Amino acid sequence: MTNIIFAGILSGLFSYILNKIMLKGLGERALIALIPFIEEMSKTTFAVMFKSSIIGVHFIFGIIEGVYDLIFSSKKIGKWAALASLISHSFFGGVTYVVFERTNTLILSLLVAWIFHSAWNWFIMEKL
Template sequence: MAFAYCQRLMAREVSMPDFILSRDIPFVLVASFLAAGTAWVMNGQILPAMGNRGIICLTPLAEEAAKTLWAVLLGAPILWTHAGFGVAEALVELRRRGARGVMAGWTALAAHSLFGFITVRLYSERGLFPALLLAYLTHAAWNLAVIYYSGRARTRLTGHK
């Protein structure tokens, strides 16, 4: 069923809903979990090898591709898969930082939801590749701003130490 929906979606015979239906929840949870796991593995390779450059250039690509492609493959709503990924990232922030991670967690949820909204809007108008490209560029710009304004740009320009 999910595969048939995915084929119809890719052919633009149906559009992504702006709301979530109860039957979509399992697909969103699985897609979000798989996207978070995929990103976790990929980012685990990127950060030690490239440091901030990887966070700016490759991490957004890995995350946006993982979120969107898992959603499309499973027939899950893209927007809600992105939001679910944001929840997973928020939980990681809380686990790592405790109370200091609350703001970072909320920001992760908001940012990934925004990237999802951008992806859905462009996907419905232009297709998968342009949607992924714009979401990637937006995410990369976001990561650049976060690194620059957090002061991390001066401390870790290359590899993660």
């Protein structure tokens, strides 16, 4: 359990730093493709490095992003953004895990999760 929490926290910190750099350089365009790639790569890589649960690390990451959303989003959407973060990152972890279990290919697992994550971010930004 400690490995899951530690890997999730490291993934959150790593992604936060890279996401800030990408947002500063590319603006909101980075939210559709680049940031989802960074986050999926980070969560899964740290899970594998620490020999911990892929789904668990994605879940911890979702909690971290959810807390960030609660603190830095408006009161009107903060709690819903936090809930969406927890659910979506847990889902992406489930996707990564299922693809990895069926194919034993980490790269394919990351790519599939990245596609789902990018589609989710596109939907949120363009349709809501």
